[in-house]
Amino acid sequence: MKTLILRDIVDNSSSVEQGMVLFNHLKSAYNNGHTIILQVDSDLSLSSSFLNSSVGEFLDAYGFSNFRNTLKFKGSKTQFQRFNKYIQEYKDLYLA
Incomplete structure (x- = not known):
């Protein structure tokens, strides 16, 4: 498992563009069969x-079970x- 420190890979955690940076890390890990530990600072x-x-x-793109893996x-x-609430609301709203 590789640890990614969110603060080290993005400039901020409030924009779409910076979210795409994290998405690309997740996508790469998934495509290579790796698991990431995402470390998020409390501030x-x-x-x-x-x-x-x-x-x-x-x-x-990849579904909840692949996300969990x-x-x-x-x-x-x-x-x-906050992270868990987002995921739970996503699961509750997503019908497919």
Whole structure:
């Protein structure tokens, strides 16, 4: 498993463009059969634009079970809850 520190790979966690940077890391890990531990600092704000263009794009392209196999999360309880809430709402809304 490889650890990615979010702060080291993106300039911010609020834009679509920076979310795509994370998406490309996730996509590469998935295509190579790797698992990533994503470490998120407690002071980073995860905007919905950022999450849509990273996590949402990955879920759309590869599905929830591949997401679970590709990404593990490491961060504060607050960050985990925000991340988890996003994923849960995505699963609740996605019908296909």
